[in-house]
Amino acid sequence: MSDDKVCSHHKNKRRKLLRRCCAGFLILAFLVLLAVLIIWAILQPKEPRFLLQDATVFNLNVSAPNVISTTIQLTISSRNPNSRIGIYYERLRVYANYNNQQITTPTGIPPVYQGHKDVNIWSPFIFGANVPVAPYNGLLLGQDKSNGGVNFKFKIDGRVKWKVGAFVSGRYHLHVTCPAFVPIGNSKNTGIVVGNAIKYQISRSCSVDV
Template sequence: MGNRPKDPRRAFCTFITIFLLLAGLAVLIGWLIYRPHKPQFTVVGAAIYDLNTTSPPFISTSMQFTLVTRNPNRRVSIMYDKLTAYVSYRNQAITPPLVLPPLYHEKKSTVALSPVLGGAGVPVSVEVSNGLVMDEAYGVVALRVVVLGRLRWKAGVIKTGRYGVYVKCDIWVGLKKGFVGQVPLLGSPQCKVDI
């Protein structure tokens, strides 16, 4: 009795199976080491320079918000491009979108952004116009600062594809009609970041 020759198809299937298992293990280890975490955004300051309602319902405004963004990753940098920011009130934009410059966010770093948002009158609903007048009379206005754009993760020389990023910061500011300048933030929880 002699040795039977090995089946080449079986050897090939075994090779492919072992190769795929090792490749999958390498990808899993790489993901566990370089797993990127979402950036964190917080609004830390606000200034209102102009906020007027006119008839037919338009809102003209000039506002500046200081946003602090933190990259919590130890091994991954973040590259932002095509960023725009605007302010909304009662789910309606009250400033035109402002294009922000591209931003490179190093590992474990913090960056502050202070865009001035606003400009000419933005058409709004009567409900929004009347609500803003009432909230100013009360002295508390709820605003939402929104930042939209694209980001890429970078680990060493490896860059990922672009992902959409949507940052939503719901804040309460103390604001009385006619006041101009720094306004107190009455509530500034961490912003919600969706990627």
């Protein structure tokens, strides 16, 4: 047998072996993916549930038609409704919106793992010092305070990962919106005086998008 035939024979063997390895890898990857999808379908992961419990207002001042200063402490609870799936929270940021305009800088919440059926409670401060806004928003906020209440949207943006046994999923974006009517200046709901601030009970469910 000539050297050319021997080389050609070895090349064909290597190609067949490479094809078998690739086919085996693809089959294994497919089976793993299929198993994960079946487990995922059986477990049926549910989104975490968020509740805005209260808002403590230290400062909400309109110093000019287009300048707002805000200091508010929120109490927010998060519950994992899943009995077999844990949740990792990462890069959570909380801020306040008024009339579709952000009026505070984002405040971070430390990363945390939430076990099955567990509840976490956070009490972040959110601040906005002399934040420029659209002039009509400054005027509208002043009017709302005079009328006895302000509609806010407190938002949480971040990422979550799901944990099933030893398996941890990739990151998913988390968007939470907590609409809240805070009865500032309402003589029928004066809230609870806490030092130089007033705490208002909200108890409002938030919408969650993952």
